[in-house]
């Protein structure tokens with residue numbers, strides 16, 4: 001068992017940490033001022049930092065393909081993704097933000113050459129953004145077989161009708177591509193009914209009905225939207241892989257991209273613990289620093305233990321995906337999906353408490369970071385469903401029937 005990072009990764013960690021300190025943390029305030037001024041525009045600071053990151057080769061770090069990205073394994077990417085996760089504005093600066101990372105991997109693995117020419121390279125270049133439309137307001141979408149949107153063949157085209165919500169990036173001014181999951185054949189067997197299709201954001205009949213908030217945060221500019229599809233017509237060549245292959249693609253998409261959220265949350269929790277320590281040693285109440293209160297010291301100790309536990313589990317999962325593939329790592333992927341967002345929520349919440357009333361304001365990164373972490377107990381499927389997967393796989397070991 002080797003817990004060391006390679007020299008190459010150590011070098012990128014160093015570069016990334018430097019970039020975060022020099023540019024990202026100071027930019028958080030500027031980002032907020034710019035986005036508050038105009039929510040429908042990508043803050044200029046993001047575009048400026050994207051150029052800087054590209055120049056320093058801190059770009060597409062997530063992509064295992066060495067021609068198009070840095071060619072890092074999941075284990076190698078984990079500490080880098082963790083560093084980016086320390087700030088909510090960082091991932092987009094390095095072209096490593098969800099859901100674009102998952103969408104780029106999807107296009108790389110399943111799209112035709114023509115589809116890649118149309119969309120993938122622009123995404124990899126950071127020129128455009130994309131969204132993934134699966135969840136629907138009218139059905140329990142944790143069970144994707146419930147999805148009702150119809151994709152019907154008509155001559156040379158497919159016609160799409162349905163309503164999606166929680167489409168992350170839907171509000172992004174640069175979002176040009178929607179990957180839509182829907183039924184091409186409701187009479188087929190359960191897992192062959194759905195397909196995935198590429199829909200340009202500006203196609204006639206695509207309507208952004210509203211922007212959704214998460215605990216009051218609209219998460220601009222990439223916000224989450226409710227989108228209706230009303231007789232949206234796209235050429236048949238926009239279908240990915242073939243009719244009835246939507247689940248197969250969804251499974252593939254939920255591979256590596258799926259654990260990036262967990263990697264990022266380790267970084268968010270780490271930053272919250274740092275803030276907790278700094279605040280508690282500098283704040284005096286009842287004649288002594290907060291850090292000398294035993295209940296607070298216990299919180300700090302437990303936070304350190306829980307972050308390190310979670311990080312090890314994430315690294316083990318990353319290693320397992322690298323070595324055996326996503327399917328064989330299902331149990332571990334499910335475990336971190338349950339444990340890491342809960343750990344992050346708890347530690348960020350403790351840090352908020354230590355900051356007193358200040359922790360609830362946007363003067364600190366904590367409140368938005370907590371809302372984001374809490375959302376991630378749902379965003380990649382509810383943690384209750386991942387728990388069910390862990391229980392099922394565990395019980396299977398004892399099923400001798």
Ligand SMILES: Cc1cc2nc3c(=O)[nH]c(=O)nc-3n(C[C@H](O)[C@H](O)[C@H](O)COP(=O)(O)OP(=O)(O)OC[C@H]3O[C@@H](n4cnc5c(N)ncnc54)[C@H](O)[C@@H]3O)c2cc1C
Pocket residue numbers: 099131132133134135136139140141142143165166167168169214224375376378379380381382383384385388
């Ligand atoms: C911040 C955020 C971003 C998102 N981004 C996207 C996106 O980009 N694209 C997209 O398509 N969707 C997105 N989603 C939606 C997300 O994927 C769904 O909310 C999720 O899959 C659950 O579906 P649902 O909301 O319909 O809940 P339901 O399916 O109605 O489930 C409700 C609850 O029932 C319980 N439950 C359900 N099944 C089980 C089970 N088997 N065992 C135990 N309990 C169970 C769970 O507690 C669950 O929370 C996002 C959500 C959030 C919060």
